[in-house]
Amino acid sequence: MSRILVAATPVSGHHAPLLRIASHLAQAGHEVVFLGGARFAEEVRAAGPEFRALPAEADYDDRDFSARFPERETIPAGPAQIMWDIMHVFGDPTAAQCRALKDVLADFPATAVIHDNLFLGGLTLALAEEKGHRPTGFSVGITPLSVESRDTAPHGLGLLPPADDAQREQYAAIAARMAEMREPLVDHLRACFAAAGATLPEGPLGRNLIGAADVFVQLTVEGFEYARSDMPANVRFVGAIPIPAAAGQEQPAWWPELLRAREEGRRIVVTTQGTLANTDLARLVIPTVRVLADRPDVLVVAATGRPDAADQFAAALPAVPGNAIVAGFVPFSALLPLADVLVTNGGYGGTQAALGHGVPLVLGGDTEDKPEVAARVEWTGTGVNLRTAAPSDEALRAAVDTVLDSPSYRERATALAKEYAAHDALATIDALVRASDR
Structure with missing residues (x-):
């Protein structure tokens, strides 16, 4: 040794x-x-x-x-x-x-x-x-x-x-x-x-x-x-290095709601701004929840990673929509296999994890290496590159709809997942x- x-x-x-x-x-x-x-x-x-x-x-x-x-x-x-x-x-x-x-x-x-x-x-x-x-x-x-x-x-x-x-x-x-x-x-x-x-x-x-x-x-x-x-x-x-399941970690209280939504055939949209550029959730996470608020066929899980997430949402929205879950800690190793799309600012590790599970993406980030990550997602055909960290509501909603409704994104992500699995x-x-x- x-x-x-x-x-x-x-x-x-x-x-x-x-x-x-x-x-x-x-x-x-x-x-x-x-x-x-x-x-x-x-x-x-x-x-x-x-x-x-x-x-x-x-x-x-x-x-x-x-x-x-x-x-x-x-x-x-x-x-x-x-x-x-x-x-x-x-x-x-x-x-x-x-x-x-x-x-x-x-x-x-x-x-x-x-x-x-x-x-x-x-x-x-x-x-x-x-x-x-x-x-x-x-x-x-x-x-x-x-x-x-x-x-x-x-x-x-x-x-x-x-x-x-x-x-x-x-x-x-x-x-x-x-x-x-x-x-x-x-x-x-x-x-x-x-x-x-x-x-x-x-x-x-x-x-x-x-x-x-x-x-x-x-x-x-x-x-x-x-x-x-x-x-x-x-x-x-x-x-990629897989995200490990936390030993002894209990599932969050909202987990049964997620499973019910999946059983009902609703699409699961996960949104996150990662661990570093997540100070202002109004850049991507809150807009994702807002633009999909009228979609009964969708459940949005906002993985904020922040203890003040509820306060930020309260300041930006009259109320959290009924089709959204706002969470701090999220067990990604268990969540990603249930996701239909990940809306993210494009952290490298999180993007690798999503693609390792065959999950297509919508990316909007402009800090650190995020534009390069988004370009690679665009190049591989595994998601939509918004080319901005502050997309309009129209552009964000259109991007999510495009990924959800166009099978090619899931197909390309699934093909890439097989390469990760090897x-x-x-x-x-x-x-x-x-x-x-x-």
């Missing part, structure tokens, strides 16, 4: 898949230490691995981003905010992350370090020393693959792959302008890497950040990602780690 150090950026969408990997490896008999955000300490210990906390310079509470990153609120959503996030949310902690990894490795000589793809301290560790003199580095892609390629559009804009040579030339011009705009970002990351004792290689940033790892594990299937004739050799598609992401990662330790 191996000694494995797993590290995660202290953001729920990054922490959760890395903890599931760490827990699986611990249960498989490996000795595992998990380096992560302090607020997750008890959750990590309950899952099996030993916990070590990130230093304060690299730790924060993602439930209140404005407390740690007040300037972020002034940056408009889209490419500008993505660039700011990479510089400051993910770039600035790099040196502190690298020091923390080295501190753990000093008394826990792991043979493998596994981290999410935006835990950049893990990449500096890999770049600073030759392979054979350090642990094998595994970077886990929990966001859409960002490898630059002539076969894809410039990353971050939510554009579909080029249809012909003319569009390739158009995209090349856009990429050149974006590269110029991103020079401050690259310079900033060079300084962050240098502070950690590593050199960020010259060349395309996305390709370098992926290529720095010995193995880049992408948490999806090939059918959900754009084909690239120049795909880096270290990329492995392993499928993979066992956790077992594959375990096998890759064991192979690297030989």
Whole structure:
């Protein structure tokens, strides 16, 4: 068995898949230490691995981003905010992350370090020393693959792959302008890497950040990602990590209502804004409930993930419609198999989970990687891309109707679900780690 150090950026969408990997490896008999955000300490210990906390310079509470990153609120959503996030949310902690990894490795000589793809301290560790003199580095892609390629559009804009040579030339011009705009970002990351004792290689940033790892594990299937004739050799598609059923978790009180609706032949529409961009439910969740309020053939389940959901609904609607359930915690592993469509802002993990169950989507998001997720859903034919985080009521209702009434979306999602089912992401990662330790 191996000694494995797993590290995660202290953001729920990054922490959760890395903890599931760490827990699986611990249960498989490996000795595992998990380096992560302090607020997750008890959750990590309950899952099996030993916990070590990130230093304060690299730790924060993602439930209140404005407390740690007040300037972020002034940056408009889209490419500008993505660039700011990479510089400051993910770039600035790099040196502190690298020091923390080295501190753990000093008394826990792991043979493998596994981290999410935006835990950049893990990449500096890999770049600073030759392979054979350090642990094998595994970077886990929990966001859409960002490898630059002539076969894809410039990353971050939510554009579909080029249809012909003319569009390739158009995209090349856009990429050149974006590269110029991103020079401050690259310079900033060079300084962050240098502070950690590593050199960020010259060349395309996305390709370098992926290529720095010995193995880049992408948490999806090939059918959900754009084909690239120049795909880096270290990329492995392993499928999605399933959302586990909570042990001993009781079903919510409204569950019988959901089952009755299903038995009556009503369609189940689930809506969520994920775990990070869910501060203002009036962007997508509340509008979904509102525009479907007159549909007796539909039951809407609003999976808010927020303790103040009732207050937000009370401020926006006279009353919760009779065909809607407003919930905080929702057992997605049990809910998704009953869903006919998921209306979401497009978090990567949630989208993978939906497609793994063959559930088509309606997506409306403009923060982080959400435009890229939505573009891939559009490209695969598994849902409707609203191309905005604040759709009109008419556009939102039309999109839901389109997915519910057009069998092709469910058919494409079902076909993709079969591809997900052919993979066992956790077992594959375990096998890759064991192979690297030989």
